[in-house]
Amino acid sequence: METLFDRLVNGVIDGPDDLGGIGECLNILDELESQNGSAKPVQKKIEKVRLIFKRLILEESSDPDKDWRMVRDLLSSLQDPPGEEEEASSQTGAVDSGGGQQSLGEDDEEDFFASAVVDSGEDGGQSEPVASKGGSGQWDGESGELQDPELLKDFIEEAKEHLSTIEMNMLGLETNPSDTEAINAVFRPFHSIKGVAGFLNLFEIHELSHEVENLLDGARAGKLAVTDSMIDIVLVATDILKGLLEELERGGSGRREASPAVKGFLEKVKSFGRDPVVDAGIPMRRPVGEILVERGILDDKTVPEIAQKSKSGGKKFGEAVIDEGIASPREVSKALREQRHNIETAQSVRIDTRKLDNLVDMVGELVIAQSMVLQNPEIEKAKDQKLQKDCGQLNRITAEIQRITMSMRMVPIKNTFQKMIRLVRDLSKKSGKETQLLMNGEDTEIDRNMVEEIYEPLVHMIRNSVDHGIESPAQRVAAGKNPTGTIIISAEQKGGNIAIDIEDDGRGLDAKRIREKALERGIITEEDSLDDRAVLDLIFHPGFSTNDKVTEVSGRGVGMDVVKKCIERLRGKIEIANRFGQGASFQMKLPLTMAIIDGMIVRIGAERYIVPTIALKESLKVSREAYFTVQGKGELVKVRDSIMPLIRLHNYFREEPLHRDPWEGLLLVVIEGQNSYCLLADEIVGRQEVVIKSLGSLFEQLPGISGGAILGDGKIALIIDVKGIISLYEENSK
Amino acid sequence: MAYKDMTVLIVDDFVTMRRIVRKILRDLDFENIIEAEDGLAALEVLKTTKVDLVVSDWNMPRMTGLELLKEVRGSDKLKDMPFLMVTAEAQKENIVEAVKAKVSNYIVKPFTAATLEEKLAKIVPR
Numbered sequence: 001m002e003t004l005f006d007r008l009v010n011g012v013i014d015g016p017d018d019l020g021g022i023g024e025c026l027n028i029l030d031e032l033e034s035q036n037g038s039a040k041p042v043q044k045k046i047e048k049v050r051l052i053f054k055r056l057i058l059e060e061s062s063d064p065d066k067d068w069r070m071v072r073d074l075l076s077s078l079q080d081p082p083g084e085e086e087e088a089s090s091q092t093g094a095v096d097s098g099g100g101q102q103s104l105g106e107d108d109e110e111d112f113f114a115s116a117v118v119d120s121g122e123d124g125g126q127s128e129p130v131a132s133k134g135g136s137g138q139w140d141g142e143s144g145e146l147q148d149p150e151l152l153k154d155f156i157e158e159a160k161e162h163l164s165t166i167e168m169n170m171l172g173l174e175t176n177p178s179d180t181e182a183i184n185a186v187f188r189p190f191h192s193i194k195g196v197a198g199f200l201n202l203f204e205i206h207e208l209s210h211e212v213e214n215l216l217d218g219a220r221a222g223k224l225a226v227t228d229s230m231i232d233i234v235l236v237a238t239d240i241l242k243g244l245l246e247e248l249e250r251g252g253s254g255r256r257e258a259s260p261a262v263k264g265f266l267e268k269v270k271s272f273g274r275d276p277v278v279d280a281g282i283p284m285r286r287p288v289g290e291i292l293v294e295r296g297i298l299d300d301k302t303v304p305e306i307a308q309k310s311k312s313g314g315k316k317f318g319e320a321v322i323d324e325g326i327a328s329p330r331e332v333s334k335a336l337r338e339q340r341h342n343i344e345t346a347q348s349v350r351i352d353t354r355k356l357d358n359l360v361d362m363v364g365e366l367v368i369a370q371s372m373v374l375q376n377p378e379i380e381k382a383k384d385q386k387l388q389k390d391c392g393q394l395n396r397i398t399a400e401i402q403r404i405t406m407s408m409r410m411v412p413i414k415n416t417f418q419k420m421i422r423l424v425r426d427l428s429k430k431s432g433k434e435t436q437l438l439m440n441g442e443d444t445e446i447d448r449n450m451v452e453e454i455y456e457p458l459v460h461m462i463r464n465s466v467d468h469g470i471e472s473p474a475q476r477v478a479a480g481k482n483p484t485g486t487i488i489i490s491a492e493q494k495g496g497n498i499a500i501d502i503e504d505d506g507r508g509l510d511a512k513r514i515r516e517k518a519l520e521r522g523i524i525t526e527e528d529s530l531d532d533r534a535v536l537d538l539i540f541h542p543g544f545s546t547n548d549k550v551t552e553v554s555g556r557g558v559g560m561d562v563v564k565k566c567i568e569r570l571r572g573k574i575e576i577a578n579r580f581g582q583g584a585s586f587q588m589k590l591p592l593t594m595a596i597i598d599g600m601i602v603r604i605g606a607e608r609y610i611v612p613t614i615a616l617k618e619s620l621k622v623s624r625e626a627y628f629t630v631q632g633k634g635e636l637v638k639v640r641d642s643i644m645p646l647i648r649l650h651n652y653f654r655e656e657p658l659h660r661d662p663w664e665g666l667l668l669v670v671i672e673g674q675n676s677y678c679l680l681a682d683e684i685v686g687r688q689e690v691v692i693k694s695l696g697s698l699f700e701q702l703p704g705i706s707g708g709a710i711l712g713d714g715k716i717a718l719i720i721d722v723k724g725i726i727s728l729y730e731e732n733s734k
Numbered sequence: 735m736a737y738k739d740m741t742v743l744i745v746d747d748f749v750t751m752r753r754i755v756r757k758i759l760r761d762l763d764f765e766n767i768i769e770a771e772d773g774l775a776a777l778e779v780l781k782t783t784k785v786d787l788v789v790s791d792w793n794m795p796r797m798t799g800l801e802l803l804k805e806v807r808g809s810d811k812l813k814d815m816p817f818l819m820v821t822a823e824a825q826k827e828n829i830v831e832a833v834k835a836k837v838s839n840y841i842v843k844p845f846t847a848a849t850l851e852e853k854l855a856k857i858v859p860r
Binding site: 017019020022023024026027030053054057058151154155158159162185187188191192193194195196198199 | 746747748749750751753754791793794795822825826827829830833834835836837838839840843844856
């Protein structure tokens with residue numbers, strides 16, 4: 001304690017400017033307080049010192065030197081014996097002043113408290129404009145470079161990208177409103193957008209993101225609850241921001257004042273925290289028993305029995321089930337969670353899926369038609385403010401319609417997962433194994449067309465897990481494992497994709513045996529040196545099967561090649577994670593919907609092409625030095641430390657490129673299997689979600705092209721099939 | 735040391751913001767500018783590269799500016815590194831936390847080259 005005081009008084013701080021010293025001092029004060037929690041006057045003084053320090057740190061002090069003197073006096077008075085302390089404070093009554101501070105006189109005393117009060121009120125408001133005035137005042141001199149159109153363009157791109165993650169995260173919050181990491185993930189983009197908008201003088205965007213940021217900050221701090229209406233507000237704000245960004249993109253200047261529509265919305269956001277929000281009434285609960293029956297944990301007959309027992313024992317149904325040893329606490333808690341979730345789900349209407357598909361198609365056309373109108377040169381030329389505003393409004397509405405329609409096609413993956421329960425049970429019984437199936441994230445939503453498409457691959461993989469992965473109970477016991485094997489299937493939405501994992505705790509994949517088999521089947525040769533990952537990937541080779549026995553369930557060679565093909569047809573990826581002896585996991589990554597892809601639009605010569613973003617690792621420009629050619633290997637590019645082949649897209653599409661030199665053009669880095677490749681295009685035009693259109697049966701087999709899409713200006717762009725291009729390249733270079 | 739001989743590390747998850755800060759630093763004659771997209775990436779850079787000044791945003795995924803600051807101050811090699819935290823007006827109050835964690839100074843967005851220079855004068859000996 002003594003030493004702490006010594007350190008405090010003997011000049012830890014150099015002056016009011018010394019933030020490092022102030023920090024040190026604040027830490028010592030914290031320590032002091034924790035040691036000396038009882039003495040009130042000391043605590044009060046510490047509080048006072050903190051207040052002044054805060055003022056100094058935030059540069060809100062009207063007279064730093066005076067504050068500095070006051071702190072010094074307060075600190076040295078802290079060292080006085082506690083007896084005198086008490087006396088001193090009782091003399092001055094409510095106002096607590098230390099012995100040393102009296103030397104400052106009455107005026108100072110009052111002044112101190114006056115400014116302390118102001119500090120939390122008007123003063124904060126006063127100092128703020130001063131700071132920002134300083135900013136904008138000097139801005140003009142530099143605005144030449146900050147109005148850099150390229151910077152603005154990049155900002156629009158980046159902001160849009162971040163806004164799309166907001167939507168995804170918001171939808172996640174809808175199912176789990178208390179997920180702070182998700183709130184943070186939504187908060188961050190608004191925060192960053194606001195920051196940049198401040199630099200670029202984009203008033204409306206700045207204001208709007210600022211208000212939403214405040215709202216989310218409240219949610220982050222637990223002051224505001226994340227309710228449906230809050231989620232709605234954030235989503236609407238996201239749409240408005242997108243509209244504003246698009247306006248900028250079309251050459252708008254970012255008004256100095258908010259438009260009436262934005263103003264109205266701002267008011268709504270500001271008042272949000274103040275108005276009490278009443279949530280809708282409580283709908284009917286589904287009985288836990290019913291949920292457990294559906295999951296195959298209970299059967300219909302035992303439900304009334306347990307209900308009886310729970311009544312007579314004065315216990316809840318779930319507790320009774322656990323007591324009877326029928327279900328684990330984990331299973332019951334999951335059922336309870338589902339029960340809660342169901343309360344939140346709204347009522348539904350059945351709709352013919354063809355109608356739904358038609359609607360989605362027509363909305364796609366609507367969006368395209370709208371873009372055609374808005375990008376019409378006549379409209380773009382128009383200077384009419386009202387027209388501009390109305391266009392923005394139209395844009396926002398169509399975006400919302402599109403979002404709603406797409407969400408109408410989404411169904412939880414739960415039904416598909418639940419079919420697997422039966423499958424695992426049947427397979428285990430036939431093969432004399434004991435297997436339990438656990439599920440995670442079964443509420444994740446996926447396009448209903450996708451649901452049907454992933455059913456087959458899922459069945460294949462579950463079959464493989466039970467048949468090849470999980471050992472017999474005797475083998476498991478011998479390996480020191482629980483005789484019952486476990487398979488976990490989980491689904492999670494990650495951006496515009498869904499990740500489905502199938503994990504088992506069986507024997508895992510045996511890299512050595514896979515290698516032997518591959519040699520035996522002539523898939524690889526002795527000379528091929530493959531790392532473990534490459535060896536594991538061999539199981540995706542057509543006609544590969546390590547299991548010697550032909551079993552009733554798996555058959556021979558119901559290979560992973562079929563699964564991989566199927567997933568690739570869905571524009572997805574599959575990866576293996578293996579712990580030999582401990583189990584294996586297969587990770588599928590699939591787009592949420594087949595109808596739309598997130599694409600990078602690039603220019604090659606006179607045409608635009610779309611590269612699916614899922615295939616892209618990065619896009620970059622390189623220096624002249626990074627490009628070189630090697631005899632027999634053709635053109636290569638060095639990106640950081642890796643060297644990769646250069647594929648000239650214009651050669652494949654017979655375009656006359658703007659740039660023949662790779663350092664002039666744009667390089668798209670893609671990964672296929674173990675290798676990276678650089679695709680050369682001319683430039684990036686933009687990033688956009690596009691509705692995929694089939695090219696018809698005539699062009700179905702066109703190598704390197706997977707479809708077409710109509711862009712905003714009504715022209716068609718072809719979607720590049722990256723995998724196809726790479727195999728064309730590999731064939732040509734052989 | 736003259737600004738042009740110093741190596742600055744900009745840490746921000748927003749590419750556009752990094753470019754803005756880079757431009758402003760260039761105006762002050764800084765020539766060696768490295769970027770990192772969050773605290774973790776910044777630590778990687780600091781491990782391998784000699785850096786004379788860190789200009790870091792606060793709110794970033796994976797590792798925040800405050801967490802980065804604490805890592806830097808907790809490292810024997812880096813503990814004296816001049817560290818400038820970039821913050822927004824609304825989050826200014828949090829700076830007290832950063833001061834406790836020994837931030838060298840902070841700057842409020844949006845800022846100008848002049849304001850930045852003023853702050854740098856306080857923390858970087860020239």
